[in-house]
Amino acid sequence: MKKVLTTCEFCGCGCNFYLGVENNRVVAVYPCPSHPVSQGKLCIKGWRGHDYIHSPERLKTPLIRQGDKFREASWDESYKLIANKLQQIKEQHGSDSIAVFSSSKCTNEENYLLQKLARAAIGTNNIDQCARLCHSSTVIGLAQTFGSGAMTNSIPEIGNADVIFVIGSNTSEQHPLVANQIIKAVKGGAKLIIADPRQIQLTKIATIHLSHKVGTDVALINGMLNVIITEGLIDKKFISGRTEGFGALREEVAKFTPQKTSRITGVPAEQIIEAARIYATGKSSSIIYAMGITQHTTGVDNVMSCANLAMVTGNVGKESTGVNPLRGQNNVQGACDMGALPNVFPGYQAVANDELRQKFEKAWGVKLPSKPGATVTGAMNKFIDGSIKALYIMGENPMISDPDINHTEKALKKLDFLVVQDIFLTETAKLAHIVLPGVSFAEKDGTFTSTERKVQRVRKAIDPIGESRPDWKIITELSSHLGYKMAYPSPSEVMDEIAKLTPSYAGISYNRLEGGGLSWPCPSPDHPGTPYLHKEKFSRAGGQGKLFAIPYRPPVELPDANYPFTLTTGRVGFHWHTGTMTRKDWALNREIPEGFVEINPQDAAKVGIRNKATVKVSSRRGDISLQAKVVDTIQEGLVFIPFHFAEAAANKLTAANLDPVAEIPEYKVCAVKLERG
Amino acid sequence: MSEMKILDKTKLVEFLEKLMPDFEVTVPSYNNGNLSFSSMAHARPEIDFAGRPLVPPKEYFFPQQEEMFTFATKEGKATIKAHINKDKRVIWGIRPCDLYGIKTLDSVFLSRYVDSYYHARRENTILMGLNCNEPCEAGFCSSMGTGPFATNSNAFDLLFTNLGNQFLVEIGSKAGEELIERRANLFATASDEEKNKSNEIEKQCKQAFLYSVDQDRVKAALTKAWDDPLWAEESKNCILCGGCNFICPTCYCFNIEDIADEHEQNSTRVRYWDSCQLGGYTQMAAENTRKTQAERLRQRIYDKFSYVPARHNGAIGCTGCGRCTEVCPSEINITHILGILGRQK
Structure with missing residues (x-):
């Protein structure tokens, strides 16, 4: 038996x-x-989730x-x-x-090549991916406050934090x-604050659980900041030395007294005060968040x-602190x-910046467009109004993953030409x-960048199934058919080109990755990588962190007489996103x-239903029927549906209400009604 | 049975290489810094390693997934073809805990009902054990009586002890003896001094264990621990990965699936490692009878320390290897649980 070391294809833990x-x-x-993150441990997807590779349903x-x-x-014939058609x-x-x-x-290499194909071969900046749907608000929100839209600290550091929020x-x-690091920290005496409208598993070991109403996160954090400022728990030296904008922030959060915050969030005032004190007095306090923060019209x-909370208490730029967005997909960090x-x-270098664009024009030997393109969510409307006629999709499934699927279907059917x-x-x-058959992670070489900014190797373990081809190869072959020649002997040479054009990846090569992953920024071949960011100064222009009054x-869309419940959507640990992979495995499906x-x-x-009864859930956009799971771990008035299941697709119900800046949909809040099925 | 031989350490590879034409020779080896069993055809054997591979060698008898047979129907006629694996194999470097694990699996797969798949693999494999010179970090095999040195309650054909420059080799079976006879020029007869040295290493190793478990007290505590709050407390972080069962040298549960090909003409019956910690395990009338994680953790501990001994003449079902603690993403620690039980009055 051959044993091939590789990086997991499911979540961002890497x-x-x-x-x-x-x-x-x-x-x-x-x-x-x-491995410093997995340490010989795996979740069930890591142990059992790979049967889809040999599924008879694979495209061949x-x-x-x-x-x-x-x-x-x-x-x-297909390429031609x-x-x-595209020409x-x-x-x-x-x-x-x-x-x-x-x-x-x-992989990173495939994402690099596909954006190059869009920009250099087609000539458009209409390139996006599902980060739009999960963490586009992180990329923008943390770039504006810190200068870098990624997890500030590394995963193993979490195990040594004093307070985890x-x-x-x-x-x-x-x-x-x-979660393993959080459990370790708590076993070692760390305090754990959970803010979540549901009692998640970690609440069993939490010091305090703030069960706030969905969508009231800004109020909750402003309320905590109010306590921290009022009680003098701020880090004055950090605020004056390393940030700007404190005055305006102080003025805004002054309005959020614990009592007022309690009325908005539903969290008792004394709990808000206690949580604020715990967070602010920790020697190293670490914030961990995911899509409960990002998937709102107030995502940014x-x-x-x-970021405000971390900076006001000086909990950023040092070990085991920071603001740590957990990226969902294995390579959503890398795709960005x-x-x-x-x-x-690549490397968040603006297309609108003349100097940067010229650098890429020179490297790619072609004139490049300067106007930013359409987002995944914005493009849907352009399909409908006819201004975008053709769409090329690599490895995404918007018919399950996008909000308001009935709208998505209408939009995709409007296209003159769709390639998947x-x-x-x-x-x-x-x-x-x-339809072109790509391959799974087991059939190709490449790299993924995990949520802790760590670039790691993915290694080919088996040959492609049937006539399927590695995705990087498909892109290069299609590009050549489009008249823009791409020729790379292997993904390693693609990484060399990435390193030349991307300052934060400049020191990364396959040779170096043999010794383990490297966390960006890694600006030179002798640089060891950066486990935590913003040590002496922020990467934001000018080096100061920016506090915003919010x-x-x-x-x-709040509940009303017709749609009296709030729906929040999410995921379960046994399945992955649109279920195309995990629902083919007997153990996960069982x-x-x-x-x-x-x-x-x-x-x-x-509603008049019992556990396991069939319920019809409807919103203004559609309805689905599915099983009721009656649990006391969810607030009254709130219902939760995971979005993995095509036959009961939660996204038939969700609304395409977008954050005005990030254009991320508010998957976490819409109004529904429930009836006996 | 216990004649002792001496093999010069520099001769081990030669001994194993000479077996390669007749056997698939499997050895512990490092791959990117991690120890695992690999075929000597493409891996260098690690001779002086400490600890054990994370995945035990049970998979050579009971693989993670095993094709049992393929079946097809054509023109109304059914055909079945069984896949019994009879590859000749030698595994060198199996630690006593894992030798004990194999013995436990034998009592499951080869007693009342003989599992032909396990039987064929087991019959065609020669086990060469290697005693431990030092305890592994999370291990407590000395408390279980399964290590750090193997005894007759562990399964082995040959048993090696690392004396520094030489291996002391104990013969455990006719098959083991024959292999040595075929390469007699490599082996010498062991002296009393060498046997004493081995005894001294065993004594020192036993003293170095970080954990000890009072097996009798644990067994006694379990007669009263059914409703103990410890099961809920210790299982509360479990995320249902199944890892504790998958890497357990004595866990033998499996699930069977029929996998049809894309044209649904040929199907393969495959069995896979299964886990009693999963919610979907052993569903009856749509439900797992052990509804909560607390009940499932309780099952795992009772099985190892109560049910297995009851079925197999008192032989303990836990090897004390500590792997379940090492792989647990939720930091569920078996020595901690056994410690709580051992302290109960």
């Missing part, structure tokens, strides 16, 4: 393990004790639409057809009539090996509020780093004109085979 291979099949998994040849069906086709649309309607969705499941992250289920505000975003080149590159015929691929805004709605016993009684 665990390593070995894949055991026999006869070109993945038949075993071996944990990796030497390119498919071309013929009426209602697909026919198998050759690569050459795609190239001709034709570009000539008739301009480059910006084409959009590209990249993939945070794919988890807000909007069900860490045990979504980032199990980060929420993120900046977390690689410039699969509509406004920046994936490993399965997903709900989205079924709408395509041409008024509280409620969520857009744990949670179908969608469900969590509802409080009082609400269940009001």
Whole structure:
């Protein structure tokens, strides 16, 4: 048996393990004790979640639409057809009539190449990926406050924190090996504050649980800041030496007395005071958040509020502190780093900046567009109004993952030309004109960048299934058909090009990664990487951190007489996103085979349903029927639905209400009604 | 059975290489800093290693996933083809805890019902054990009586003890003896001095353990611990990964699935490692009878310390290897749990 060390393809923890291979099949998994995050531990997805690799449902040849069906086709025919069609649309309607969705499941090299294809071969900045849907508010919020839109500290540091404040992250289920550090810290005496409308598993070991109403995060944090400032628990030296904007912040949070904050958030005033004191008096206090913070119309505000809290107490720029967004996908950090975003080149270098654009024009030998492109969420409306005619999707499944799927379906069906590159015929691929078979992480070389900014190797363990091809190879071949030649012997040479153009990746090469991962910024070949950011100064222009005064805004769609419940969506630990991978595994599917709605016993009684009864849940946009799970771990008036299940798709209900800056949808709040099914 | 031989350490590789034409020779080796069992065909054996690979060698008899048979129907006729693995294998460097684990699996797969898959693999494999010169970090095998030196209650064909420049080799079976006879020129007869040296290493190793568990007190405590709050307390962080079962040298539960090919003409019946810690395990009438994580943790401990001994003449079901603690993302610590039980009056 061959054992190939690689990086897990599920969440942003970036665990390593070995894949055991026999006869070109993945038949075993071996944990990796030497890895600093996984430490020989894995969650069940790491142990058991890879059966999809050999699923009989894998796409094995390119498919071309013929009426209602697909026919198998050759690569050459497919490339020619795609190239001709895209050229034709570009000539008739301009480059910006084409959009590209990249993939945070794919490697850095693939994301780099696909944004290069969009910009250099097609000539558009219409490139984005699902970071728009999970952490676009982080990228923007932390860039504005600190200068760098990523986790400030490394995962192993969390185990040594004195205080950990988890807000909007069900860490045990979504980032199990980060939860491991929290458990270790608590066993070692650390205090744990949880702010979450549900009793998540970590609340069992929390010092205090703030059960705030969904969407009141800004008020809650302003209330904590009010206590911290009033009681003199601020870090004056840090505020005066390293930040700007304190005056305006102080003025805003003065309005958020514990009593007023309590009225908005539903959290008792004394709990707000206690949590503020615990956080502010910790020697090293670390904030951990995920999509409970980001997926709101106030996503950027929420993120900046977390940054305010850290800076006012001096909890950033040193070990075991910081503001730590837990990125969802295995490589969503990397997809952003690689410039699969509509406004920046790799390394967050703005497309609108003449000097930076010229650097890329010189390197890529072609004139590049300067106007930022359309986002994943913004593009949907452009499909409908006809200003974007063609879409190329690599490894995304908006028909399950986007808000208001009925709207998404309408938008995708409006397109003249849709190409989907994936490993399965997903709900989205079924709408395509041409489907190209990519490969799983086990069939290619590359790198993923984990949530702690750590670039790590993904190693090919088996040959591609059927006639499928590595995604990086597909992009280079398609680009050449489009008349823009891309030739790389292997992903290693792609990383060399990335390093040349991306200052934070400048010191990274495959050779160096053999010795383990490297955390960016890694500016030179002898640089050891950076476990925590902002040590002496912030990476923001001028070096100071920026405090923002943030008024509280409620969520857009609140419950009313017709839709009396608030729906919040999320995930479960046994499944991954749109379920295309995990729902093919017997063990994961056996744990949670179908969608469900969590509802409080009082609400269940009001609706007249018992545990496991079928419930119809409807919003203004659609309805689904699914099983009720009556639990006392959720607030009255609130229901929770995981979004993995196509047949009971939570996103038929959600609304495309967007954060005005980040354009992230408010997946965490919309109004629904419940009826007996 | 216990004639002792001496093998010069520099001759070990030669001895193993000479077996390669007839056997798949499997040895502990480092891969990116982590110890695991690998085929000597593409790995260098690690001779002076401490500790043990994280995944025990049980997988050579009971793999993570195993194709049992393929079946097909064509023109109304069914065909079945079994996949019994009869590869000849030698595994060198198995620690006493894992030798004991294999013996425990034997009592499951080879007693009342003989599992033909396990039986074929087991019958065709020669086990070469290696005693421990030092305890591993989380281990408590000395308290379980399973290590750090193997005894007749551990399964082995040959048993090696590292004396520094030489290995003391104990013969445990006819098959082991034959291998030595075939390479007799490599081995010498052990002297009393060498045997004494081995005894001294064993004594020192036993004194160096960080953890000790009072097996009898634990067993006694379990007669009264069914409703103890400790099960809920210790299991509260469990995230249901199954890792504690997967890496346990004595865990033997499996699930069986039929995997159809894309045209649904041929199917393969595959068995996979399963875990009693998972909610979906052993569902009856749609429910796992052990509804809470507390009940499932209780099951794991009772199985090792009460049910397995009851079924197998008092033989303990835990090897004391400490792996379940090491792989646990939720920091559930078996020595901590056994310590609580051992202190109960």
